[in-house]
Each structure stands twice: as C-alpha cells, then as structure tokens.
Amino acid sequence: MMAAETESAMRIALYARVSTSEQAEGLSLDAQLRALRLHAAEHGHDVVDEFVDRGFSATNDKRPAFQRMIAAARSGLLDAILVHKLDRFSRNLEQAVTYRELLKREGVAVISITEPIDDSPASFVTEGIL
Secondary structure, eight states: OOOOOOSSSEEEEEEEOOOOOHTTTTHHHHHHHHHHHHHHHHHTOOEEEEEEEOOOSSSSOOOHHHHHHHHHHHHOOEEEEEEESHHHHHHHHHHHHHHHHHHHHHEEEEEEESSSSSSSHHHHHHHHHH
C-alpha cells in the first residue's frame, strides 16, 4: 500500500512516536529522529516538518501530531511521510490501511526506513504480519 521510494528529492515529513513501554525498549524519540534525518539527508529529501507524539499509543489515531501530519499531507504540503518502523505510524491494521489509502489518494507515500515495503501483494502480506 505504500509507494516505492525514489532517489529524487521529495518533500518529507518525519514522524516519531513512543509510548512509555516502547521508550524503555530503546526506540527513543531521539534515536528515531536521528535515523530519520540521516535517511532523508542521504536521499536528498527536503524535510518539511517533524511530527512527534510522546507517550501516545498507536492503537488509535487520537494522537495530536499524527492528526496535524495527516492534515499537512492532505493540504498538499508533503510527498511522503518517513517513519522508523511501520508500528510508529499505526499498530491498528484497519486504521493503518485506511490512512495509507487516504494518503495514497493525495499522492503521499508512507516510507519505513527499516522495513522495505512497496505496493506489491507480497509486501501487503508482510505488512500484515509486521
């Protein structure tokens, strides 16, 4: 459900999220943002904004930064959203598919820097497993 990343410059938003338990497991906001910034720089992308949700679960969409990011994407400000892992974007498969389809219609890709997922059927199955 995600567009394949290209090497041409894109307008990128970085999205990082932690809940309390995940922070303890080493997915700190600083580590996520460092990796996302490095990836964007290595690919020559323009980081338009950074959206960060601290202490919010991704089992629902009641995350302030997430909602601001979706609004920015829908207003045509972004070409892609960069996440460290897909579970930073959502841990609810139904919502993940719904939001990514909405973003896809707006021409905005969701790109995980650690999980190579594209629009293929195999990637769809892989994502469901992840």
